[in-house]
Amino acid sequence: MSERTFRYVGTRPIRHDGVDKVTGRANYGADHSIPGMLYGAVLRSPHAHARIVSIETREAEAMPGVKAVITGRDLPHTTAKIVIGEAALDLHDLSENVLARGKALYHGHAVAAVAATSLDLALEAARKVMVVYERLEPAMTIDRATAADAPILDEALVTKGKPAPGAATPTNIATRLEFRRGDVEAGFVEADVVIEREFRTPMVHQGYIEPHACVARAGGDGRATVWSTTQGPFIVRDQCAGILGMDAAHIKVVPTEIGGGFGGKIVAYLEPLAIALSRKADRPVKMVMSRDEVFRATGPTSGSKIRVKLGAKRDGTLTAASVSLWYEAGAYRGSPAGAGAMCALAAYRVPHFFIEAHDVLVNKPKVAAYRAPGSPMASFAVESVVDDLARDLGVDPIELRLLNANAEGDPAPYGPKYGPIGLRQLLEAALRHPHWKAPLGPNQGRGVACGFWFNAGMNSSATVMLNGDGSAAVVTGNPDIGGTRAAQALMVAEELGIPVERVRPTVADTDSSGYTDLTGGSRVCYATGMAVIGAARDVQDQLCARAAKIWNLSSELAGQIRWENGRAIGPATPEHPSRAPLTIEELAAAMSKSGGPIIGRASLNAPMAGPGFGAHICDLEVDRETGRSTVVRYTAFQDVGRAVHPSYVEGQMQGGAAQGIGWALNEEYVYDADGVLQNAGFLDYRMPVASDLPMIETVMIEVGNPLHPYGVRGVGEVPIVPPLAAVANAMRDATGVRFTELPLSPPRVLAALAPSGL
Amino acid sequence: VAKLQVNAIVNGEPTEFLCEPHETLLSAIRNRIGLTGTKEGCATGDCGACSVILDGRLVPACLVLAAEAERRSVTTIEGVAPGDGLHPLQRSFLANAALQCGVCTPGFIVAAVALLDRNPSPTEREVRYWLAGNLCRCTGYDKIVRAVLQAAPDVRAMRSS
Numbered sequence: 073m074s075e076r077t078f079r080y081v082g083t084r085p086i087r088h089d090g091v092d093k094v095t096g097r098a099n100y101g102a103d104h105s106i107p108g109m110l111y112g113a114v115l116r117s118p119h120a121h122a123r124i125v126s127i128e129t130r131e132a133e134a135m136p137g138v139k140a141v142i143t144g145r146d147l148p149h150t151t152a153k154i155v156i157g158e159a160a161l162d163l164h165d166l167s168e169n170v171l172a173r174g175k176a177l178y179h180g181h182a183v184a185a186v187a188a189t190s191l192d193l194a195l196e197a198a199r200k201v202m203v204v205y206e207r208l209e210p211a212m213t214i215d216r217a218t219a220a221d222a223p224i225l226d227e228a229l230v231t232k233g234k235p236a237p238g239a240a241t242p243t244n245i246a247t248r249l250e251f252r253r254g255d256v257e258a259g260f261v262e263a264d265v266v267i268e269r270e271f272r273t274p275m276v277h278q279g280y281i282e283p284h285a286c287v288a289r290a291g292g293d294g295r296a297t298v299w300s301t302t303q304g305p306f307i308v309r310d311q312c313a314g315i316l317g318m319d320a321a322h323i324k325v326v327p328t329e330i331g332g333g334f335g336g337k338i339v340a341y342l343e344p345l346a347i348a349l350s351r352k353a354d355r356p357v358k359m360v361m362s363r364d365e366v367f368r369a370t371g372p373t374s375g376s377k378i379r380v381k382l383g384a385k386r387d388g389t390l391t392a393a394s395v396s397l398w399y400e401a402g403a404y405r406g407s408p409a410g411a412g413a414m415c416a417l418a419a420y421r422v423p424h425f426f427i428e429a430h431d432v433l434v435n436k437p438k439v440a441a442y443r444a445p446g447s448p449m450a451s452f453a454v455e456s457v458v459d460d461l462a463r464d465l466g467v468d469p470i471e472l473r474l475l476n477a478n479a480e481g482d483p484a485p486y487g488p489k490y491g492p493i494g495l496r497q498l499l500e501a502a503l504r505h506p507h508w509k510a511p512l513g514p515n516q517g518r519g520v521a522c523g524f525w526f527n528a529g530m531n532s533s534a535t536v537m538l539n540g541d542g543s544a545a546v547v548t549g550n551p552d553i554g555g556t557r558a559a560q561a562l563m564v565a566e567e568l569g570i571p572v573e574r575v576r577p578t579v580a581d582t583d584s585s586g587y588t589d590l591t592g593g594s595r596v597c598y599a600t601g602m603a604v605i606g607a608a609r610d611v612q613d614q615l616c617a618r619a620a621k622i623w624n625l626s627s628e629l630a631g632q633i634r635w636e637n638g639r640a641i642g643p644a645t646p647e648h649p650s651r652a653p654l655t656i657e658e659l660a661a662a663m664s665k666s667g668g669p670i671i672g673r674a675s676l677n678a679p680m681a682g683p684g685f686g687a688h689i690c691d692l693e694v695d696r697e698t699g700r701s702t703v704v705r706y707t708a709f710q711d712v713g714r715a716v717h718p719s720y721v722e723g724q725m726q727g728g729a730a731q732g733i734g735w736a737l738n739e740e741y742v743y744d745a746d747g748v749l750q751n752a753g754f755l756d757y758r759m760p761v762a763s764d765l766p767m768i769e770t771v772m773i774e775v776g777n778p779l780h781p782y783g784v785r786g787v788g789e790v791p792i793v794p795p796l797a798a799v800a801n802a803m804r805d806a807t808g809v810r811f812t813e814l815p816l817s818p819p820r821v822l823a824a825l826a827p828s829g830l
Numbered sequence: 831v832a833k834l835q836v837n838a839i840v841n842g843e844p845t846e847f848l849c850e851p852h853e854t855l856l857s858a859i860r861n862r863i864g865l866t867g868t869k870e871g872c873a874t875g876d877c878g879a880c881s882v883i884l885d886g887r888l889v890p891a892c893l894v895l896a897a898e899a900e901r902r903s904v905t906t907i908e909g910v911a912p913g914d915g916l917h918p919l920q921r922s923f924l925a926n927a928a929l930q931c932g933v934c935t936p937g938f939i940v941a942a943v944a945l946l947d948r949n950p951s952p953t954e955r956e957v958r959y960w961l962a963g964n965l966c967r968c969t970g971y972d973k974i975v976r977a978v979l980q981a982a983p984d985v986r987a988m989r990s991s
Contacts (some may be wrong), residue, residue, distance in 0.1 A: 084927070086924045086925065087927070089932070090923075090924045090929070091920075091924070091931055093932030093935050094916065094920040094923050094924060094929070094932075094935055094939060095867065095908065095911065095916070095920065096865070096866070096867015096868070096906065096908050096936045096965055097867065098905035098932060099866065099871065100866075100933055102860075102869075102870065103860075103866035103868075166988040192850075230858075239925060248887075248965065266837075278967075279967045280879055280931070280933075280967055281869075281871040281931075281933050281934045281965055281966070281967055282869070282871065282931070282933040283870070284873070329931075329932065329933075330931060330932025330933075330969050331869070331871075331931050331932070331934075332930075332931040332933060332968055332969070333931075351955065360870075362873060363871065363872040363874065363877075385912055553930065553931050553968075554930035554931065554968060555927070555930060563882070630955075674900070709923065717927075719926075719927035719932070719973070720927055722927075722972075722973075723927055723930055723968070723969055723970075723973060724930075726968075726969060726970035726971075726972045726973070727930060727967070727968045727969050728969045730969075730970030730971065731967065731970075753872065753876060754871075754872050754874070754877050755874065755876045756875035759965060760970075760971075761961075761962040761963075761964075761965065761971075762957070762958040762961040762962050762964070762966075762971040762974070763959045763961075763962040763969055763973060764962075765958075765970060765972075767972050767975070767976075768970050768972045789962055
């Protein structure tokens with residue numbers, strides 16, 4: 073990639089959707105209403121595991137104002153799958169997750185839905201739906217779910233991948249995978265030090281502030297329009313089509329502004345219900361989840377059990393690793409255990425390793441993607457042991473990581489050779505940073521940890537339209553969660569040579585944009601960005617062609633026209649030794665006469681992405697009387713490829729760090745013995761608030777990704793990976809205690825610091 | 831049960847609406863008056879997304895009954911800007927990139943307006959504790975706190991002019 077000087081990329085303009093968002097004008101999921109609208113409500117299972125014996129809806133249906141009631145019987149049986157990038161969504165499971173059939177598999181599992189003329193009435197009617205359950209013992213932990221006498225969620229479940237030899241059936245283990253390199257036993261023999269530990273992390277929720285919400289309007293013609301707060305309008309469309317047995321062409325999904333997702337707003341929960349209710353009632357239906365429902369029935373990500381064994385020579389060189397991961401899938405297969413396995417050792421050269429990963433069904437909500445799915449827990453386990461190795465060997469923990477760090481050309485543990493990656497550069501930056509050597513106060517400790525995420529490419533489309541005054545519009549299908557409109561406008565500005573304020577970025581509905589995969593996988597600025605650049609270059613080519621027409625150039629001379637800084641520069645000819653350039657404004661004004669409107673298009677599938685690494689340094693202060701710990705200083709280092717809008721890249725790094733700190737210190741799903749979630753609210757599910765955190769310093773390292781014309785690599789997910797271990801390693805430094813279970817909440821810390829009786 | 835008729839001053843305008851006796855001020859603002867800038871994140875007073883100023887006092891609108899607004903003054907995000915421009919806090923949030931998804935932003939700006947009303951020169955610590963009732967899941971609060979600190983002198987200047 074040649075070094076390119078940028079005019080707009082790398083600047084920090086005001087985001088285009090900013091004024092709407094600071095004035096309250098921006099419309100999010102629950103803000104949309106249409107005339108004649110009904111309100112929907114969902115009846116949810118009060119049991120974590122139960123057979124549904126019967127459902128009686130007549131009393132609810134007879135209530136005045138109740139217009140429709142649906143149960144699992146109203147949804148067709150399906151075995152279809154829809155493909156998203158490398159993964160596939162199993163619509164059979166999704167359909168049963170949307171409305172239970174046969175069994176309720178977690179507390180909060182949807183069993184029936186009602187539409188009525190008011191929300192109060194809909195809630196009352198939902199309570200009048202009579203369900204007879206036969207309660208079953210729930211499997212609430214990995215240990216219980218994998219025990220010989222475990223309660224079985226799905227009698228027909230067959231372990232995919234590589235089942236353990238002699239594994240019993242029926243089973244709750246949905247998938248078992250193995251990855252290996254070299255001879256792991258020989259590798260441990262070579263080691264001077266071997267450390268083995270077992271770690272546990274609880275289920276945690278994405279915690280977006282905006283609950284799930286939608287409005288659906290299904291007409292008598294069999295067509296439907298859905299306004300939805302989603303990371304993937306096309307994916308919601310295809311899920312609804314598959315679950316309801318409709319044609320994709322008969323559903324239009326209009327994405328509203330989205331109030332956070334972090335992976336949790338990809339699978340559909342309400343939209344198929346709202347369409348089905350709207351069809352039955354022949355009225356539009358609005359559905360909005362309560363926060364309680366969000367906690368009980370959406371998200372979360374897996375709780376985990378992870379055993380890590382690392383071996384190293386006396387100088388710190390890693391010789392072998394063995395990692396076993398068990399991830400909770402929730403009620404249906406699909407935990408990110410496989411991704412966790414591939415991320416666990418991604419930072420390091422390990423000549424011999426064995427990794428196994430298990431996807432385990434438990435009677436908890438079906439897990440959804442959550443920012444770098446699977447990687448934070450694996451990193452917590454491995455980076456804790458790396459820290460202990462450094463302590464045992466008396467080596468600086470950053471030096472130890474540098475000694476073993478992967479670089480360009482090294483094979484990734486998951487297969488391919490790494491291209492240019494910035495892991496070493498960012499570790500060197502961390503080592504040089506004043507934070508690393510700054511003095512600590514009393515009861516303070518410092519920890520460091522690395523993190524990795526693959527990043528995604530996938531399908532994207534973009535359209536760039538030139539206006540008569542030389543300004544432009546760019547249209548894509550990616551809901552803007554964190555500033556992607558501004559990034560796309562910057563790319564158009566860069567290619568066309570017009571100020572970024574003269575570009576209007578729009579997020580379009582599924583009828584108005586080419587197919588585009590979800591906003592997720594840290595892919596929008598990268599893959600959709602490439603489509604935007606492609607569409608802008610298409611406009612550029614057309615502008616040059618119009619200039620050739622205006623100048624009346626032969627096709628040979630037309631090929632010599634260059635586009636520079638918003639102007640077409642023509643070749644010198646004997647008649648025109650110094651031809652005045654044609655500006656974009658002049659060419660735009662002449663559009664009609666020179667051939668009509670100019671619209672640039674691009675669509676692509678980016679099969680690969682630029683992998684991302686980060687390292688975080690955390691200073692933690694521990695109150696030994698209460699067990700409460702506070703992050704007092706925090707610095708995040710990351711290879712960001714190319715920061716298109718640096719403020720929003722910093723924002724991703726800071727936000728990911730804060731989410732990871734919450735995971736490390738306080739967040740957890742707390743269940744009682746019957747499998748009922750005890751803390752389904754923001755008071756008891758304790759996410760970080762402003763007074764919990766310091767400023768979060770960011771250090772952006774730019775090692776260009778050769779797969780993208782500007783060097784962009786995904787940035788959104790990496791920063792949630794390092795904090796879990798960075799915080800735990802700081803806790804180890806402050807207290808001398810190696811905690812192997814998260815969160816490091818005051819009761820757990822206090823119990824470890826002051827053994828009972830003190 | 832009959833609906834109640836409520837007369838309030840909303841963003842400086844005399845406003846009349848009907849509501850259920852048990853209806854929250856949040857529901858009335860959003861569904862009766864049609865001002866959807868005030869968001870519902872939890873409905874239990876824990877997230878601050880529905881922050882409004884009621885007779886000069888910062889409250890979560892989800893914990894106030896709509897009927898309690900009778901003859902009182904309510905300021906929502908739609909009413910914080912002076913005249914036709916933006917409030918200095920709104921400008922500062924934009925300049926500092928202090929929002930990502932933006933759904934918590936109205937609540938933060940209303941809360942920060944209430945802070946600077948009472949304490950025109952807050953320290954970082956004071957800003958962090960005042961805003962501890964507002965949840966943001968995207969930003970890690972860094973840029974929000976900077977935006978408020980940076981807006982404070984402009985708000986003081988606006989008040990004295």
